[in-house]
Amino acid sequence: MSARGFASDNHSGVHPEVLEAIAAANEGHAPAYGADRWTAAAADTLRRHFGASTRAYPVFNGSGANVVSLAATTRPWHAVICPAGAHMNVDEAGAPERIAGVKLLPVECPDGKLTPALLESGVEWHRVGDEHAAQPRLVSISNSTELGTVYRAEEVAAIAAFAHERGLLLHVDGSRLSNAAASLGTSLGAISTEAGADIVSFGGTKNGLLAGEAVVFASEELAGDAVFARKQSLQLASKMRFISCQLEALLREDLWLRNATAANAAAERLAAALTAIDGVELAHPAEANGVFTRLPAAAIEQLEHDEDGTRAFYVWDAPSRTARLMCSWDTSDADVDAFAARLAAVAAAG
Amino acid sequence: MSARGFASDNHSGVHPEVLEAIAAANEGHAPAYGADRWTAAAADTLRRHFGASTRAYPVFNGSGANVVSLAATTRPWHAVICPAGAHMNVDEAGAPERIAGVKLLPVECPDGKLTPALLESGVEWHRVGDEHAAQPRLVSISNSTELGTVYRAEEVAAIAAFAHERGLLLHVDGSRLSNAAASLGTSLGAISTEAGADIVSFGGTKNGLLAGEAVVFASEELAGDAVFARKQSLQLASKMRFISCQLEALLREDLWLRNATAANAAAERLAAALTAIDGVELAHPAEANGVFTRLPAAAIEQLEHDEDGTRAFYVWDAPSRTARLMCSWDTSDADVDAFAARLAAVAAAG
């Protein structure tokens, strides 16, 4: 077995309850493409979390969820405002531009978080209506962010208000929404749809699923032709019951919360252990399941890969020697303590 | 449990051996995006089936496999010649045009099969080099076809030769390649890469997987930037081990053949039973796991849905009252016989 490191929360496997749900859904034949009872159940469950008027569409993966979110709600001359470090801006191989067909307008954001003030100053609002410029249509934020920070409900609401005042929609990339909600002690809806988000990419894969996300629209009207956007974007599973049953297993009771809480707790323990070491400091507040920390050069050199070659973490910003350490739903105290001990040893030797 | 009907081979579930493989792959952490040992094993296994020089890339679904095939090998002014009834032309919501960025040049084909003669007459070859016309770059055929027929190795080879003489590539949409090979008693490679195909969408989902297909390029040179095409087309699974292990379970030994043989045998039994009924005839030869049959109007009316509302089959061509009946890896003799008996009863009452 590979070591359980901190390279990514998608290095983790499938939670046993999710695997059981898949096995349970494997009974005989069922209609394809979502006309099955597991998908109906997941739709109900997602409405319970995000609001009675919402409409959710299961998809395969996170980039797919983002692209469907954008494709369903934009025209080709629209632009999406997002933090410069947003997953859709740096980690989706240009899919938002090429597949959804929009221009991204990146804004530099401390700790990965947009604010109304950054939106105000970071976008050339006087270009609205100017036919030579791509036209802002959505604001997209990630919660929790790509830098391990979390937007509180009132922060989301403030951005939503800013967006709505200008006729824009708010999209939340929630590939780690569970971690954010667990961190804040809120529901999933409280920091997304109830705070004014119009579209949510709700993530399951990083939180214990085999593969499964959902695009949640705040209303049927907003969803519009989303089923076509999903199919054309190659995100319509034929045997969809096996995606939907995972989402249902995650959300029917509290598995989403248990998994996210465990990952967050591991990150908190890790952050505490690391900051206790001389010469190690956090680069960003560790509010969810990721720890961003500046490390001594020797630590990076010796610890980035384990002895068996397995990657232990990624260097996120080489100039500042910032490492990203992601905790998963199955990260144990022992995993954390072992790594912290190794780091302390390297630091002491440095 | 829903009834086991003939609506689609993707109404079937996951073969138990595949589910076991998923469970077995669920051990601790593994690198994401394909840098895991299950993906390495599947790559080796796919090379064993399709040829030592081939390169295979697992993806989520069939439309995704087709789009990645096209995106990796075309420029925006290229065209893809395909039968008018090709899945990519009629069942992918315009994804080949919009996502891969090509124009399709559909050719009407009896029984869904292209031939060199149809290619010769069905395409305006004098437009090659004319800047006003999209330029043919690929020929795409489906084996088995969307109408349940099968190309023999020499038929594939003849089309490949035709394509290559004109500087075109041959793509095989093999979402049911296993059924074609099982029908002919050949290997998977014999009717695809070994017969001259340059790119194959190899399908697993309809043949017992939860979700999993592979894009197989005949060489590394042909694959080119396929990894980027896959990621941008939203077909890169983060926890890819769970896709790869399914392909491995299917192909390592003979599960692909057992499943396809079972589905084909059911279709053969069904075709025999149906044609024994007065007033029922086949619309196309039943060579793989689909039976296309012209039915009395009363039969369509009474049998298209079961008593519990489950769809039993699809009407494929309403004017000619042609129904499509798909058999799956788990279709039993009893399923076939029960349906044939019901149809015989309706026909007799007619």
Next chain:
Amino acid sequence: MSARGFASDNHSGVHPEVLEAIAAANEGHAPAYGADRWTAAAADTLRRHFGASTRAYPVFNGSGANVVSLAATTRPWHAVICPAGAHMNVDEAGAPERIAGVKLLPVECPDGKLTPALLESGVEWHRVGDEHAAQPRLVSISNSTELGTVYRAEEVAAIAAFAHERGLLLHVDGSRLSNAAASLGTSLGAISTEAGADIVSFGGTKNGLLAGEAVVFASEELAGDAVFARKQSLQLASKMRFISCQLEALLREDLWLRNATAANAAAERLAAALTAIDGVELAHPAEANGVFTRLPAAAIEQLEHDEDGTRAFYVWDAPSRTARLMCSWDTSDADVDAFAARLAAVAAAG
């Protein structure tokens, strides 16, 4: 000087009155991108021809007009129904698919003309609402057609009614709308917007302009974000006054009609002269400025190019030896008579 042949109506030059208008517009500075008085005048003039509620947008060329028409009114999963021989289907290098982002659904049409009956039978209407199929959004017809035939006002109205009943829009590719109107003795609006067309690509280049077309929307609501579609489709001229002044010169008084009438008359004379020759017959009715005629093989061989190598006409369908002979606003009786005499001589020698 090159000979004045029949290869294309865009081999002709610029009408002297148009050149004068360009020179007249060349006075000092004027605002760019259409905020000039020539563009305002052209907008007024276009409204006079097409209706007070219409909105027109000058563009560079015919493919551009078509793409802007489609881009402004469709989403990426939409489809456009058109005759198989439509310019947008065969002569725009895949731009409708790649740039406007739609799928074309070609319908085979005798003499290049769609009818409600052909629309009814040629499109799989049962796929409307099916997420796997591109969704019809527009019907596009060309008037006059690519085969030299003309839709009368009531024929356009019947297609518009058919489209509107199904919630579709009607687009008219009017790169030769002037020839159609001149042929029928109607106004430009009578066979387009007044007959129910929602969008018109109005052509000027083939009728005496240097370069200039206009996209006409039936209403401001239909136009929607057309200014963005035009800019993004690279069809926004910076010194637009020089495009607009041409349209104004064409349409302010009756230059459009004089030019089209002259071209049509030449075609009528040519058709009469050709059909008087033994062994020569028309392939399609010659209703506008194009003559499609089946020629003896010797005639094609000897006359396709003039002695100096200039192309005299194009072979439009090689198997049936059909030639396309286009007349222009400046084609003279002498041009027609000389060609007919040469053809008669070849035919007699045959």
Next chain:
Amino acid sequence: MSARGFASDNHSGVHPEVLEAIAAANEGHAPAYGADRWTAAAADTLRRHFGASTRAYPVFNGSGANVVSLAATTRPWHAVICPAGAHMNVDEAGAPERIAGVKLLPVECPDGKLTPALLESGVEWHRVGDEHAAQPRLVSISNSTELGTVYRAEEVAAIAAFAHERGLLLHVDGSRLSNAAASLGTSLGAISTEAGADIVSFGGTKNGLLAGEAVVFASEELAGDAVFARKQSLQLASKMRFISCQLEALLREDLWLRNATAANAAAERLAAALTAIDGVELAHPAEANGVFTRLPAAAIEQLEHDEDGTRAFYVWDAPSRTARLMCSWDTSDADVDAFAARLAAVAAAG
């Protein structure tokens, strides 16, 4: 007549010699789409300026030239590195992303000029080869820049060397290349193809043409399928002789240089006059035909529009009160002096 202000160099009209060339080309019929003798002549002339191995393709406008440049040389997962203020990034309505199909990677650049150092630090080079990131394929610079500055030949060569070392191509957006060359006293090739540029968008419209640009590739191999990219991008003129003859008129002798020299001289005179006024300073060096100057608020308020409502200049950066004043080939000393006098009066009153 509208006043001759400083709003844009495309507010100017057509140089009389260009209009004469258009009239001269208007003789009878000529083959369409570039198979005419004016286009052949322009091709020769462009080769004389840019190098014997280059291949040039006339197009309608500047955004079109840029998009064709990119479309011909990139795949959909490629990225183009450019200054944040590049025309293609801020003034083409998302056409590079949506029509050429690339991602732009903007780099903040003082005075609008890229350097190897900025390229080194401004791009995440460690992402090269990473399938999650769009892959740099081109560097694009504008010469002269959008901020009125100029790259010298050795600066272009240094960027080209940087690009080529990394396997990238260099594109020069030369919508004002003539102004840059005139400013430096070099040939057009010296600061583009001869300095290592692989593709040049050569501009004519802003320098005295009615409409006309050319995409120049350094070699036939680089041009590749550019004719298809041009047609599909809607930039192929049917009556191309009227575009080509303009380019020929501009470049055959020294009209390009006379016009650019006149515009540059006007800008130099303007810059001198403005900086002589108290409280007025340049925002960027005035090296070509644009003057970027910080103005008192009162000056902006009173002078942005003339008394008749004509725009006199654009505010380019509102927070710093920076105005852009563009000079044209026909800007006179009197135009300059009158504006400077008005500004001086406002400043004195301030």
